[in-house]
Amino acid sequence: MNIFADIRALVVETLESLAADGKLPEGLSYDNVTVEPPRDAGHGDMATNAAMVLAKPAGMKPRDIAEVLAERLTGDDRIAEAQVAGPGFLNMRLTPAVWQAVVRSALADPGYGQSAVGAGQKVNVEYVSANPTGPLHVGHTRGAVFGDALASLLGFAGYDVTREYYINDGGAQVDTLARSVYLRYLEAHGEDVEFPDGTYPGDYLVAVGEALKEKVGDQFVGKGEQYWLAEVRDFASDAMMDLIREDLAAIGVEMDVFFSEKSLYGTGRIEAAIDSLRDKDLIYRGTLEPPKGKVPEDWEPREQTLFRSTAHGDDVDRPIQKSDGSWTYFAPDIAYHYDKIERGFDQLIDVFGADHGGYVKRMKAAVSALSDGKVPVDIKLCQLVRLFKKGEPFKMSKRAGTFITLRDVVDEVGPDVTRFTMLTRKNDAPLDFDFDKVVEQSKDNPVFYVQYAHARVKSVLRKAEIDVSDEALAEADLSVLDHDAQLDVARKIAEWPRLVEIAARTNEPHRIAFYLYDLASVFHSLWNRGNDDPSLRFLQEGDEATSRSKIALARAVAVVLATGLGILGVTPAEEMR
Structure with missing residues (x-):
């Protein structure tokens, strides 16, 4: 049940009936007609822009349309009041029965809030994709949580989602890893070693x-790297990916696909992707202009093989092959996205770190060119996470040597707190993660506030001495839920299906966290009012029927909270200690 979609359908039906009666012109398009909560809740339950968007094509004044629409809408038993505001906005108040029916729907429909907006479209969500050179750090944690929650959200909204990790194992950093592991290998043989700058000392x-050492014994000791580099590189990469998989599992992230960059080299796959662009006259030999701003001292113009990315919205054309014939770092990324397109995805989503901001336009240009504009790509940048403890910046990890690991964070506060906190800001906004604040029991801590609401409902269910199954609660007489505080809770529950669709369309899972906090807030407000007004308490001693009705409202809150937390990958709290 999506009451906003239902009322929009009513508005469109009413407009069509007005056109049939000659009060509006025939043939108007209603595609831009919306029904949504008004900016000021005091104006009503819902507002429609119908009169404003139809005035010009209808050749009428907005207020004239709004007035006839309002008169006709009040004939529907769901509409208690319809009032014209300003130049022609129409505000509507719904009858209590509508909100009471929402509560029943949340209890009776196991998939309440699920949407078919995705229509089975195949979406590839690529996230984390860290270099396999060490454990995941706190920046990766934010990308992992964001990408995983987004994938769950899209699945809940009817998309066919593939979670994917791109292993960056084709570059020089993997050689550096191999050399670092070799030093630890020598150390395991009792040698004293020093880590030069640029190696990994963690x-x-x-x-x-x-x-x-256990695998190869001493066969690499004292040997030049031409004898061991390739084998140690593969061994070290596999070991790091095992570590990364363990890190991801610690925060509840499981990938469907791990795609190796190395698999693109020597297989003709990079060449095939570039040839696809060449066939479209998008590959050429040329010389780029010097970088804007201060020109590096070692810069000199040279002819290169370039991708004509400006033809697809980029600021400059991009090198794809160096003068020595080797590929630039951009070429395998083009090939990787070409592979995704060839696998038949309808939409691509890449979750990058904040340091990839300059990469967005070129990657969008490449996907546009490779797919002839048919496959959209949305690139989400996750900004930095600043860690604090006792009001001070949190120190680096000794284990990692140079950064704070995902495990540091999860070991400190647990996966649920970590995941929810990472979604309390939009992905492109910096996030302050204070280890003390994320576990404090206060309204200012959204993790606690949402979990406390769910735990409170569970407490009510445990104390009730009646049948509180969803089936029994759905049959309760919900007409007794007529107090403003109770209807406010029901109104917030009614927003859930609409919120899911908006969050999925915009690829913004943080909207789920924000909504859950708002739902918890109105629920806590009702709970606290019960302290002063016994009639608002969920358990009514000696009145089984009324208790069941009030518990039904609380249980509906828990249903939505649990569903939303599930999308975020957070386990709902059964009780708080």
Whole structure:
């Protein structure tokens, strides 16, 4: 049940009936007619822009349309009042029965809030995709949580979602990893080693060096890297990916696909992608202009193989092959996205770190060119996370050597708190993660506030000495839920299906976290009013029927909270201690 969609359908039906009666011109398009909550809740339950968007094509004044629409709408038993405001906005108040029916729907419909807006479209969500050179750090954590919650949201909204991790194992950083592991390998053989600048000194490689010793013995000791680099690189990459999978599992993230960049080299797949662009006259030999601003001292114009990305919205054309014939870092990324398109995805979503902001336009241009504009790509940038403890910046991880790991965060506060907190800001806004504040029990901590609301409902259900199954509650007489505070809760529950569709269309899972906080707020407000007004308490001693009706409202809140938390990958609290 989506009451906003139902009332919009009513508005459109009413407009069509007005046209049939000659009060509006025939043939008007109602595509831009919306029904949504008014900006000021005091104006009503819902507002429609119908008169405003139809005035010009109808050749009428907006207020004239709004007035005839209002008169006709009040004939529907769901509409208690319809009032024209300003130049022609129409505000509507719905009858209590509408909101009471929403409560029943939330209890009776196991999929309340689910949507078919995705219509089975195949969506690839690529996220995390960290270099396989060490454990995931706190920045990766935010991308992992965001991408995973987005994938769950899209699945809930009717999309066919594939979660994918792109293993960046084709670049020089993997050679650096191999050299770092080799040093730990020598250390495992009792040698004293020093880590040159640019290598990875973290303790997490100690076990990898020991494992390498166990596998190959001393056969690489004292040997030049031409004898061991390739084998150690593969061994180290596999070990790091095992570590990364463990890190992801610690925060409840499971991927459907791990795609190796290395698999693109020497297989003709990069060449095939570039040839696809060449066939469209988008590959050429040319010389780029010097970088804007201060020109580097070592810059000199040179002819390169370029992708004509400006033909698809980029600011400049991009090099794809160096003068020595090797590929730039952009070429395998083009090939990787070409592979996604060839796999038949209808939409691509890439979740990148904030440092990839300059990569957005070129990647969008590549996907547009490769798919002839048929496959959209949405690139979401996750801004930095600043960690604090006791009011001070949190120190780096000894285990990692240079950064704070995902495990540091999860070990400190747990996966549920970590995940919810990472979604309390929009992905492109910086996030302050205060280890003390995210576990404090106060309204200012959204994690606690939402979980406390769910735990309170569970407490009511445990204390009730009546049948509180969803089936029994759905049969309760909900007409007794007529107090403004109770109807406010029901109104908020009614927003859930609409919110899901908006969040899915915009690829913004943080909207779910914001909504859950708002729902918890109106529920806590009703609970607190019961402290002063016994008639608003959920358990009415000696009145089983009324208790069941009030518990039905509380249970409907829990249904939505649990569903929303599930999308975010957070386990609902059964009780708070």
